[in-house]
Amino acid sequence: MLAVLIWTLSCSASLAVGPRIVSMNVCSDQLLLTLADPDQILGLSRFSRDDWQSWAAGEARRYPILSGGAEDVLLLKPDIVVASLFDKRTTRDLLKAKGLHLVEFTVPRTLDEVKDQTRAMGDVVEHPERATAEIARLDAAIALARATATGRHYRVLPLARRGFVSGDDSLVNSLLSEAGLVNAAGELGFSAGGFASLEAIVKLRPDFILVSEAGDRAEDDGRAFLLHPALARFYPPGKRLVVPERLTVCGGVMLAEALDRLTAELQRVTQ
Incomplete structure (x- = not known):
């Protein structure tokens, strides 16, 4: 009985972590940092620590930085890769060809589109309530x-x-x-x-x-x-x-x- 309880608790803990994610774009970095649990974030874009571009540059320093290529993403073996449609297409195509699950975001032009993307990222990280907030x-x-x-x-x-x-x-x-x-x-x-x-x-x-x-x-x-x-x-x-x-x-x-x-x-x- 004790062994079953321990196994159940360990499974619950692993499920609570949610999908393991990397971000390839400075904009998806910031959504991810806000909405995901720290344990879900495997790596961020090479510009994530740039104070000029990233509102969350300070927080991004807690996480590994990606090179922008496919190799280090493949080594991390994430459950999900979040990227922008403006990220290098050949890299995105290679990751898809290797079987990785990519979620690709466009560049929003309106605040309504921003809200839609926030909801979408909330669903990706499995924390929709944070997106709503x-x-x-x-x-x-x-x-x-x-x-x-x-x-x-x-x-x-x-x-x-x-x-x-x-x-x-x-x-x-x-x-x-x-x-x-x-x-x-x-x-x-x-x-x-x-x-x-x-x-x-x-x-x-x-x-x-x-x-x-x-x-x-x-x-x-x-x-x-x-x-x-x-x-x-x-x-x-x-x-x-x-x-x-x-x-x-x-x-x-x-x-x-x-x-x-x-x-x-x-x-x-x-x-």
């Missing part, structure tokens, strides 16, 4: 941002290095629209996004520009564009909304924090 957190952040921006109809231009503007077909646009803000990129004729000239940006005169960092240091030409004297004159700190890029580069649970940061920035510049 993260979606509720995102909905709460959306509601708070909307309440802050209600009735203001601000025109905001998302502006990145070298003058790149995120257009209507982008995750940043979805963040702005869900918060009740207007993406001014449409007035420049951008849908997917593109590079705008300094003259066009100054002439557009949005209420605010959305940038990924504050400060007056230009470490390279791309950053120098954002610090050009013309932009500094028309868009001083009081006309800049600062949301770190690591909060918006991926579609995932970090977007709740991105919206909270956007809300705080709106409160700062409108006081």
